[in-house]
Amino acid sequence: MNFEKKELSVVWLKRDLRLSDHEALNHALETKSPCLLLYVFEEILLNDFHYSPRHFDFIKQSIVDLNKQLAVLNTQVLCVKGSVIEVFETLLKRYSITLYSHQETGIGLTFSRDKAVKRWANAKGVVWHEFLQQGVFRRLPNRKKWIHLWSAHMNQPLFNFSPAEGQLLSLQLISDLEVQFEGMDLNTTQSKWFQPGGERNALRYLNSFYGGRYLNYQKHISKPDLARKSCSRLSPYIAWGNISMRQVLQRTEEEKEQGKTGRALTSFGSRLRWQAHFIQKFEMECRMEHESINKGYHALVKEKRQDYLLAWETGQTGIPMVDAAMRCLVATGYLNFRMRALVVSFVIHQLWQPWQAISCFLARQFLDFEPGIHFPQIQMQAGETGINTLRIYNPVKNGMEHDKEGKFVLQWLPELHKLPTRFLHTPWEITPMESTLYDFHLGKDYPAPIVDIEKTREKASRTLWNLQKNSLVKKESKRILNRHTLPNRN
Ligand SMILES: Cc1cc2nc3c(=O)[nH]c(=O)nc-3n(C[C@H](O)[C@H](O)[C@H](O)COP(=O)(O)OP(=O)(O)OC[C@H]3O[C@@H](n4cnc5c(N)ncnc54)[C@H](O)[C@@H]3O)c2cc1C
Incomplete structure (x- = not known):
């Protein structure tokens, strides 16, 4: 019997959980073939140190939102758990598939996965169409043409979501497929602190x-x-x-x-x-995931101190602005730019820790973890690019400037509530007499600073300024400027 498999356009959803302005989906629908929206909860990412349940909850909420929008079209996203290649293999047994997705600038793990998918697709004769979504271009040698490419991409008209009737695989067909895979429970517990996905x-x-x-x-x-x-x-x-x-x-x-x-x-x-x-x-x-972009800084060796890292991660360093920001980040998944820069500056400069010791922990905390911003920003704040001005944030000065009344500090460090406002950013300045008067005991109610922030700031600054004179740092800085800065940058 001559059995010909039916065509199926598979839209492989990754970091593009929307229906509007979705170029991959739009192209899949243009073919008029039946179309399936697929999300794979990949074991490799579920177990990776950059990801945490908060990210997967956000993804689940996003898919639930898509499903609510898709219900009127009698369809939904097929959500499965496993490895993408195995999922594609299973689909291929029943359908002749064509893949559609957006390009991803992710961590090494997703890059290797994409290369494996490419090899698999070539071997099986499966066509995989990839589209841009960020105005980020592959294989550029430098930035000479980048801004024009980026502008052209951003000025393109938006893609409308307008499937033909019945083009998206029906709920019935999807539930027939579902039984062949391990499913994923999309329920999440909503917290008032976290932004909901969708x-x-x-x-x-x-x-x-x-x-x-x-x-x-x-x-x-x-x-x-x-x-x-x-x-x-x-x-x-x-x-x-x-x-x-x-x-x-x-x-x-x-x-x-x-x-x-x-x-x-x-x-x-x-x-x-x-x-x-x-x-x-x-x-x-992309080697920036593991090493500083400026190779001159690879010679910088720092001793990893677990006690310092733990104090920083749990908001117990004895520096109120740092501790409040860290506790807030862990509890809510968000910090504004300055506080992100401040907590990174503190652990890298004042606690003198390698940036590689904090990048996974921070990635797990930021709900908006975007590898392409995360690693370059951490290295910029670490002062290891050679092209950005070295900034070591003073947490006390920042506290006094940006949280004058100590509202933020008090919200996240309730143990300081007995202190008068003037001590909220410098509890170590309290005198023994005031300590008795306010019944606040440094070292018992709240930790004494784990380092002398003035001394450690001075040491970090001296070391990094000296390194800037290193010939490899200088050579690398020139290379970075040539490769990564826009032609009209002053
Ligand atoms: C150490 C460190 C790590 C960071 N990691 C991330 C990350 O993983 N994901 C992320 O989206 N941002 C990251 N940022 C950048 C910035 O802090 C956040 O984008 C911003 O605080 C998000 O809040 P918002 O959407 O209200 O920003 P807005 O100020 O409203 O900005 C709007 C959008 O512009 C972009 N944006 C804003 N600031 C920056 C910036 N400095 N660099 C690049 N893009 C920017 C973001 O997409 C942001 O959503 C990081 C900054 C630092 C210092």
Whole structure:
């Protein structure tokens, strides 16, 4: 009997959990073949040290949101657990499949997986179409043409989601397929602290930002508590692809045309452009996941101290601004830019720890973990690029400037509540008499600082400034500038 397999377009969802402006999905639907939306919860990622349950909850919530939108079309996302190649193999037994997905600039593990999928697809004669989604381009030798490529990508019209009737695989066919795989429970426990995943939530955040929250963007961007409201908070939605950067940028242009102007929008617009700029850097130099981009810094050897790392991770260093920020991050998955830079600066410079000792822990905490921003930013804050000004944040000065009344510190370090405001950022300055008066005992109620922040700052600064004179650091800095900076950068 001549049995011919039916065609099936498989849209392999990764960090692109949306229906609108989804180029891969759009192209799959253009073929008019039956189409399946697939998400694979991959064992390799479920067990990887960069990922944590908060990420998978966000992904699950995003898929639940897609399923709610897809219900009217009598379809849903096929969600399975396993290895992608095994899942494709199983689908291939029943259908003649064509793969559609977006390119991913991820960690080494996903890069190797993609290469394995490519080899598998070639061996099986399966066509795999990959599309851009971030304005990040593969195999660029330098940035000479990048900004033009990026602008052209961002100015393209958005892709509409408009499937032909019955084109998406029906619920019945999907449940027939489901039994062949290990399923995944999509239930999550919602916490009031975590931003909920989903395309419609992304739009809600975008609308409320332009509905008024943006007005204080510039004023509050560095304030640990107020930034939570006045910044867009789009980062997890962009990182997991609940919304495309093109949608955010085009909306920003529309808002400007309708009269929204001012420094807030200019400043926000620049940050939107930084997103792809950083990811492009990582795309072109992905060894940054493991080693400093500037090879001159590979000679820098630091002793890993588990006691320091544990104190930092659990918010027990005795420096209130650092501890409050760390506890807040662990509890909520979010910190504004300045607090991220401050906690990284503290552990790397003042506790003199290698950045490689903190990158996985931080990745697990940030709900918006985006490898292409994460690794370059950590190295920039570590002062190991050779091209950025060395900044060692003073946690006391930052506390006094950005949390003057100590509201943020008190929220996350309730054990300081007995202290008068003037000691909230420097509890070690309390005198023995005041200690008795306020019934607050340093070392018992709250730790004494684990290091002398002035001495350690001075040592880190001296070492790093000396290293900047090293010939390999200088040679590498030139190479990095040639390869990664835009031609018109001053
Ligand atoms: C050590 C460190 C690690 C970081 N890791 C991440 C990460 O994994 N994922 C991530 O999205 N951001 C990361 N950032 C950048 C920045 O802190 C966050 O993008 C921002 O705080 C997210 O809040 P928001 O969406 O309200 O930002 P907004 O200020 O409203 O900005 C809007 C968008 O612009 C982009 N953006 C903003 N600031 C930056 C920046 N400095 N570099 C690149 N893109 C930027 C993001 O996509 C952000 O969602 C990191 C910063 C540091 C210092």
